[in-house]
Amino acid sequence: MPVVTVNPTAGLERAELRQRIDKALSQLSYEHRTVIVLHEFEEMEYKEIAKTMGCSIGTVMSRLFYARRKMAVLLADLKKSE
Amino acid sequence: MEMDIESQLKLQAFLDGELPESDTREVANWVARDKEATALLGELRNTRQALAGAEGVMTLPESREFFWSKVRRDIERQEPRPVAEARKPSLLVQWRRLLVSAGAAAGVILVALLAVGPLGAGPSESESSMADPGAFTYRDYKAQATLVWLSYPAEKEIADGDAADILQ
DSSP states (O other): OOOOOSOTTTTOOHHHHHHHHHHHHHTSOHHHHHHHIIIIISOOOHHHHHHHHTSOHHHHHHHHHHHHHHHHHHHHHHHHTO | OOOOHHHHHHHHHHHHTOSOHHHHHHHHHHHHHOHHHHHHHHHHHHHHHHHHHHHHHOOOSSOHHHHHHHHHHHHHHHSOOOHHHHOOOOHHHHHHHHHHHHHHHHHHHHHHHHHHOSTTOOOEEEEEOSSOTTEEEEEETTTTEEEEEEOSOOOTTTOSSOEEEEEO
């Protein structure tokens, strides 16, 4: 997967940013969405997330990584379709 | 050459401040000299900042905990539930299952009783010898006893009338 080099949310109004993130989040799988919510919004550490989701720390790291990369692509796509 | 997943996860842990102290300097040096690692770290950082910015935008009418619990409930509601969880067996089906179980248990008990034999009476048998039609043998396995009846007069030195011999 190629790296998204441009910040896809730069210069966006706050309300618009929120709308785009909501839309991108809704396109993630349940596991990816949950790990993003727990890490980015609940500010949980990997260990806490693993306990909450009943999986290993390695799984949390992997899910978070792929969720972030998917979010980057989705946000970039939303920017392109403006 | 593409970066392996282990290195990518290490880079993410570095960004999140979850890397052990010993690895932090090593990864910082790696990022400084590797353009691919720098680009990936930049993408991960941008995504994190975007999400952090979105959270700041939200003006929550409820408490933070209540708001996120609602989000969780919404997520759970959208997920398909397992079929077994959704369907609960009816009362009739539950009764039928109970009767089948009880019937099976009764059958097993009956077979066990028949295998052991009638209550209170141990297995026994009687026979008469073909070679000596005057002798009659009775065996009681429960009492571990064997009775031999001789219906004709035996030799004078043993007995004058009928004789019984008990072997145990």
